[in-house]
Every structure is written in C-alpha cells, then in structure tokens.
Amino acid sequence: MSGVLHNVDQRTRLVGENRLEILMFQLSGRQLFAINVFKVQEVLQMPKLTQMPQRHRCVVGVVHLRGHTIPVIDLSQAIGMRPIEPQPTSTIIVTEYNRSVQAFLIGGVDRIINLTWDTVMPPPDGAGRNHYLTAITKVEDKLVEIIDVEKVLAEIMPYNTKVSSERLQDPTLTAAQGREVLLVDDSSTALMQMRDTLRQLNLKIHAVSDGLKALQLLKQWADAGEDVPRKLLMIITDAEMPEMDGYRLTTEIRSDPRLADLYVVLHTSLSGNFNLAMVQKVGCNDFLSKFQPDKLVDAVSKRLSSVDSVG
Structure with a gap:
C-alpha cells in the first residue's frame, strides 16, 4: 500500500480548488466508509499486537512502529457496528489527528479517489451510525460514508476544553x-x-x-x-x-x-x-x-x- 498515498506537493494542488482525496474501506460489512487521505500516514498489515490492561473497549491493543507505541482502535465497534476480530493478516490505517497518532483496525481497503467537495453532502438527520458521520458521497452509485473521526477519538480519549x-x-x-x-x-x-x-x-x-x-x-x-x-x-x-x-x-x-x-x-x-x-x-x-x-x-x-x- 506504500504507493497509494500522495506526497504533500501533490496534495497542495487540490487546495483552493475545493477538492479532496478520500481513502475508502470496509469495516465489518459491505458498506463503504472513508476518511480524508490527508490524515493517513500509512496503510499496512497488522504488526504484532500487544494487549493492554484496563483499555477502552474499542482499543484492541497497541503496536510498535518505528520506535513509537500506537493504540489500535476497532473502528467498526467504535461507531456502533459489529466488532472486528484482529488477526495477523488484518489491515490497519495509521492516522494523525490533533497531534496524536493512532491506528484503526478495518475490514479491508478499497481504494483512493479524488472528489470535489460539492459532491460531498452532510449526512441525513437520523439516529444510529449517522451520528458518527461528517458527510456522505456516492462513488459509482455506491454510498460512501465519511466518518467523524474526531467524535470517535473524543469518546475514547476525551479532550479537555478548560482554559488554564x-x-x-x-x-x-x-x-x-x-x-x-x-x-x-x-x-x-x-x-x-x-x-x-x-x-x-x-x-x-x-x-x-x-x-x-x-x-x-x-x-x-x-x-x-x-x-x-x-x-x-x-x-x-x-x-x-x-x-x-x-x-x-x-x-x-x-x-x-x-x-x-x-x-x-x-x-x-x-x-x-x-x-x-x-x-x-x-x-x-x-x-x-x-x-x-x-x-x-x-x-x-x-x-x-x-x-x-x-x-
């Protein structure tokens, strides 16, 4: 998957043009989900997974990458879907949000595509999984749900809003x-x-x-x-x-x-x-x-x- 990510120079060409690139993937079912490629550091097969005591129910363990210890979050379970059982052949997406690095356990990667933001719509009002979406779009007549990762992370690692x-x-x-x-x-x-x-x-x-x-x-x-x-x-x-x-x-x-x-x-x-x-x-x-x-x-x-x- 190393060739699937674009470098910063390529990304900057999208800026100001109201365009984005999304990485599409599946979780525990056939539905397609996505996150912005800008947030993705790499996509790889699960390294050796270490269990942690007293961990959040959606954190399946930690992995060690290039001298760093990174939590692995079951993204399917985190948004209210059926959990994914981690396997040595499982796929993880390593991301950076809000100055922290974490990995998401997924079912499998689909592809990266380039879109215009005007084809990306807010999610419809409703309960259930929509609560964890920031947007939806269609790719080849298939619905793609863009996940609100900030909400997922806030529930697992709450942020402090108090000013010193x-x-x-x-x-x-x-x-x-x-x-x-x-x-x-x-x-x-x-x-x-x-x-x-x-x-x-x-x-x-x-x-x-x-x-x-x-x-x-x-x-x-x-x-x-x-x-x-x-x-x-x-x-x-x-x-x-x-x-x-x-x-x-x-x-x-x-x-x-x-x-x-x-x-x-x-x-x-x-x-x-x-x-x-x-x-x-x-x-x-x-x-x-x-x-x-x-x-x-x-x-x-x-x-x-x-x-x-x-x-």
Whole structure:
C-alpha cells in the first residue's frame, strides 16, 4: 500500500480548488466508509499486537512502529457496528489527528479517489451510525460514508476544553466580552469543543457546519448592510468540510470586497507543516492545530491585540 498515498506537493494542488482525496474501506460489512487521505500516514498489515490492561473497549491493543507505541482502535465497534476480530493478516490505517497518532483496525481497503467537495453532502438527520458521520458521497452509485473521526477519538480519549487560569488572566482578553466569532466545522464534536472553550471568554458565538453555509451567512449579513469585518472579531474554520472546504471559503471571502478584511483562522487536525504553506496560499491570517484550548485562546488574544493596535 506504500504507493497509494500522495506526497504533500501533490496534495497542495487540490487546495483552493475545493477538492479532496478520500481513502475508502470496509469495516465489518459491505458498506463503504472513508476518511480524508490527508490524515493517513500509512496503510499496512497488522504488526504484532500487544494487549493492554484496563483499555477502552474499542482499543484492541497497541503496536510498535518505528520506535513509537500506537493504540489500535476497532473502528467498526467504535461507531456502533459489529466488532472486528484482529488477526495477523488484518489491515490497519495509521492516522494523525490533533497531534496524536493512532491506528484503526478495518475490514479491508478499497481504494483512493479524488472528489470535489460539492459532491460531498452532510449526512441525513437520523439516529444510529449517522451520528458518527461528517458527510456522505456516492462513488459509482455506491454510498460512501465519511466518518467523524474526531467524535470517535473524543469518546475514547476525551479532550479537555478548560482554559488554564494564567491564560484567562491575560488583560487583553477583557476586550473579548460581547465580541462575535463565527465557527465553521462539520464535526459536531469539534464545534462543541470550541464553544466550550470560547464561552469562557464571554464571546458571542455563531456556528455553522460547512464552508458554504458560512459563506451564505456572511453574504446575508453583508446584503443586509452590516459591516461584516467589524461585526466579527474572527472566523475560525476547519479545513475539510462537505460542499465547501475551509480553503475555498477563505478564497471566496478574499474575493468579496465586503468580506475581504475578515480575520480568518484555519483550525484543523491536519499536519502543521502542510497547513502553514496553505495558509499563505489561500490568504488565512493564522493557523491553529486542533485541539488546544490555551492555543485557541492565544489566537483570540493575538487578534484582539491587532485590533487594538489598529484602533
């Protein structure tokens, strides 16, 4: 599977073009699932699996790769499906999310395909497995379900949303009270994490689930005569979202004179080096890796300082 992943230079060509690559796979049945290729480090046959005492029920053990110990998560069980029995011939996907590396036990890899985000739709409302999806798409008339990995990981390794007391004592943050921010993320878990953190600053929060909804809301405000760059302290947007990604959203914002001066922070679980290059390419003001409450507050403080200096 080593030849199945593209290098960073190839990936950057998709950025700003509202495109993505997904790795499709099966779990314990025939249904096709997917995650973004950007998150994948490698796909390989299961190395020697070591059991762990008192592990989460969805963690089948750990493997040792290149000097690192990596937990292996049964992704099928984690999203409420029938568990997969790990075998020496099993396939795992090694991924990096939110500055941590983990492997997912799967049933088998299908392939990688290139899509446009406008062919990727939010999942329909409903119970069951939809709760673990960020999006759906169709490939050759087959339904492909894109998994909300951030929700899966948050349930297995809960995140702390509390801001440290020393950060909250920053006098710059007193100016945050009552200011408005727009959060854009297709993961309900990510939105909840950001809300819980930013509410500690008494910010007024607007939230939408993809870039297209965000752009429509911004244009709606502008059409109503509001000075949107003055109204919003900042926009904090995820990178990959159905219908319109965060890179394309930023490009569209910069192309509208009424919105062009908005302060946009890219907030994503993708690798830092990749996104630093993309921030410059599409014109974001800042980049922040998920999920770091203190760093998120630092980004707000940085923005407030720049507003004060302009004022």
